[in-house]
Amino acid sequence: MVKLTYAKAVVSTNDSAEINGVLIFAHPPSIHISFVALYAVEESCRGQGIGRKMWSVMEHNTDSSRIRVIHSYDDMTPKYRASGFPVPGETFKRISGSVSQLKIALEEAISTMSTEQLSTNLIRAIPTEVTIESITEFDRTIVPFERSAFLDAFFSFANGKAIVKSDRDKETVIAYGGTNPAFNENEMKIGPIYATDFNDVILLLHALIVDSTKSHYDLGFPFDSENGQRFAEFLCTKAGAKLGEKRVSRSFSRRLDCKIDWSRVFALSGHYTAPLT
Numbered sequence: 001m002v003k004l005t006y007a008k009a010v011v012s013t014n015d016s017a018e019i020n021g022v023l024i025f026a027h028p029p030s031i032h033i034s035f036v037a038l039y040a041v042e043e044s045c046r047g048q049g050i051g052r053k054m055w056s057v058m059e060h061n062t063d064s065s066r067i068r069v070i071h072s073y074d075d076m077t078p079k080y081r082a083s084g085f086p087v088p089g090e091t092f093k094r095i096s097g098s099v100s101q102l103k104i105a106l107e108e109a110i111s112t113m114s115t116e117q118l119s120t121n122l123i124r125a126i127p128t129e130v131t132i133e134s135i136t137e138f139d140r141t142i143v144p145f146e147r148s149a150f151l152d153a154f155f156s157f158a159n160g161k162a163i164v165k166s167d168r169d170k171e172t173v174i175a176y177g178g179t180n181p182a183f184n185e186n187e188m189k190i191g192p193i194y195a196t197d198f199n200d201v202i203l204l205l206h207a208l209i210v211d212s213t214k215s216h217y218d219l220g221f222p223f224d225s226e227n228g229q230r231f232a233e234f235l236c237t238k239a240g241a242k243l244g245e246k247r248v249s250r251s252f253s254r255r256l257d258c259k260i261d262w263s264r265v266f267a268l269s270g271h272y273t274a275p276l277t
Contacts, residue, residue: 005149007037008061010054020045023054027066030146031258034058034066068253077249089250092268095232096218097241099188099209105239106206117199121174123207126160130173135162138173142194142261143275154178154269161207163200175200178269179208179217188212190219191267192275193231201231201266220268223247231266 006029012021024038036058041051062068069089072080081088110118124130132155136148154160158178164171175195182189190208195201209217222228235241260275269275 008058010057012041012050012054014045021050021054023051023058025058025062027062028147029149032066033256034062034068036068036070039070067256069250069256071248071250073246073248077251080251085251085253087252087255089252089256090262091223091250092220092248093223093232093246094218094220094244095235095241096216096244097235097239099212099214099217102209102217102235102239102241103206105234106202106209109202109234109238110206113199113202118203121163121165121200121203122171123203124162124164124171126155126162126176126178130162130164130171130176134164134171134173135160135176138162138176139194142264144259147275154180159208161204163195163204175204177204177208177267179212182218184216186214187216187218188214190217192265192269193219193267194264195266196264198227198230220248222262222265222268225262225265227263227266 007024007026010023010025011019014020019042021041022038023036023040026035026037027033028035039051039054041054068085070080070085071092126132126135132148132152135151135155136146139147139151155178158180160176160178162173162176165174175193175197177193177195178191180189188209190205193201193204195204221232232241232243236243265275
């Protein structure tokens with residue numbers, strides 16, 4: 001799990017000091033938002049005002065000038081849109097499948113690529129062979145604000161890879177991605193995957209999972225994006241993946257002027273808050 005210095009948590013406990021509610025919110029330093037990343041109350045304790053109290057504590061510790069952002073499943077989205085988060089944002093879905101089936105599908109796709117595609121670009125490890133500064137430089141062409149603190153924290157524990165284009169003495173990052181452990185010891189989380197060319201997504205994803213001993217994977221992708229849909233279609237039709245039934249929608253308290261290039265975001269970095277955090 002990424003430890004972010006700009007994330008805070010509100011925790012509710014019962015008389016036995018057992019946690020029955022939690023609210024986690026992030027205040028990224030480079031974009032003026034307050035992202036509600038997790039908001040949950042134990043089912044048996046709902047209706048007792050616990051959620052309202054945690055929300056009040058969060059509001060007390062949030063600069064009111066920040067734009068608030070929350071994500072929710074379809075059944076809750078209308079409630080948030082009607083109570084403080086009226087501006088619609090992106091939608092996302094999860095997809096999961098077998099790592100072994102994915103390896104086979106990726107290797108079949110790679111076998112159809114040209115020699116030039118396979119030999120021109122190199123795959124490097126993050127951060128040992130590719131610096132966070134190089135990743136940040138590419139990241140800024142997709143996400144228009146400074147995220148080096150998040151990237152540094154994420155790739156300190158994630159299995160990260162980047163595709164670099166070699167031009168004389170200079171190597172330029174043209175795609176990057178990572179995987180990290182899930183709560184289930186037999187599962188891996190895939191993401192982020194940022195790239196411009198779909199073939200680079202295939203090559204990068206293969207490099208990320210080829211040595212994995214996990215049996216299953218899970219990832220989130222931008223549901224509204226044409227390339228996100230293309231990626232999901234590949235995973236479902238070629239690798240037998242299963243598309244999640246529930247959709248997650250992002251909502252804002254007011255309009256956020258942030259031009260993220262979603263056409264190059266194929267998988268998110270674990271949580272739906274990405275890439276705003």
